[in-house]
Amino acid sequence: MMTSLFLIFEPSSSVLSLPLNWLSTFIGLLFLPMMFWLSPSRWLIVWSKVTSTLHGEFKSLLSPSHVGVTLVFISLFSLIVFNNALGLLPYIFTSSSHLAMTLSLSLPIWITLMIFGWLKHTQHMFAHLVPQGTPPVLMPFMVVIESISNLIRPGTLAVRLCANMIAGHLLLTLLSQTGPHILSSTILMILISSQILLLLLESAVAIIQSYVFTVLSTLYTGEIN
Template identity: 55%
Template sequence: MMANLFSSFDPSTSLNLSLNWISLLSSIFLIPLTYWFLPTRTNLIWTKINSNLHQEIKILLGNYNYSNTPMFISLFFIIMINNFLGLFPYIFTSTSHMALNLSLALPLWISFMVYGWFNNTIHMLAHLIPQGTPPGLMPFMVCIETISNMIRPGTLAIRLTANMIAGHLLMTLLGNTGSLMPMFLLKFLILVQIMLLILEAAVAIIQAYVFAVLSALYSSEVN
């Protein structure tokens, strides 16, 4: 039994080792090899996902900025692989920490803002006032749009962190009660844990997709 429910997300409590963040580098070893002449099934699945993401992000970015899609596709795969790695026992879940998620969201948002305000200043100013806003509400809309724009990297990071922590915390709570349950309830607990694991696998893909798509949407607004 853990002394603190959130200790499983604390890098300093895992066997007192400083290798927790090494899971970030493990995604490099999971990339399918393109050495073989005939593609494997894994390579075909990887290529299919890549092409589908390219088509979706291309629509969001427009016909003139679709060359930026590899950046958002790479972001999707990095987050998805690290989300999946956190589902394995004794592997540190790096995407459950704000330090990593903010380090992904904040540089993207800053680069979008710098590019937009330096190259498309009038376009960025027009975004502060939605079309059809009454003249009396324009000062308030400028404040609201400015605040909503500034909290975007925080919402991206918090959304990913909260979803990763919530599922893992629920599985930890149920797992700790297994030793106290009678045998006839233990089978039901195992079934619930398997269903939660499937749900967490879906959440790992969805949250990576949401992070990449929202980043692409924020990029499309500065052009």
């Protein structure tokens, strides 16, 4: 009986109807006491430099009125990159490859920005619907186009992260399933080498997609002055 390959991305492990696969999202909380209360390690020093660099970059993208917002996006980046990296380990469910996870991150951010922007900066939000220099004839069409592009922002953020994580994991799964059917040792070594290279690529994608998700969220926030 043929089964869909996408079933590997569905959470299936459960005890008493409790989905255990989603517990991997909260494993990072176990490392927080060790990180904050023990003496600084090399890993903690490197992570502190990464967060300080992200803080400076996010601060340059935001207006001076957005004080302290960078901490929210650094926390968001940390959560996504941890879940992406955790999904590279065997037998651990990649929660960031599920739309339920990615939408729960992008949708609240977008709704918060929209409520705050339309209530506090209504005129500025209307001005965003018509770019500067638009001919009067095209203004009604630009309002429709900008409104649609604004409405699909949370969906594009969620689908971008979800699709990129699924694509790499699906390719690794397809290649690994061909291993038992290979008789030649040379082809098997090529397959293992390609798997290692793909795993390195997925490690880079896990970091890049976390960065892209966070930077786009920061840019959307910067539009709300």
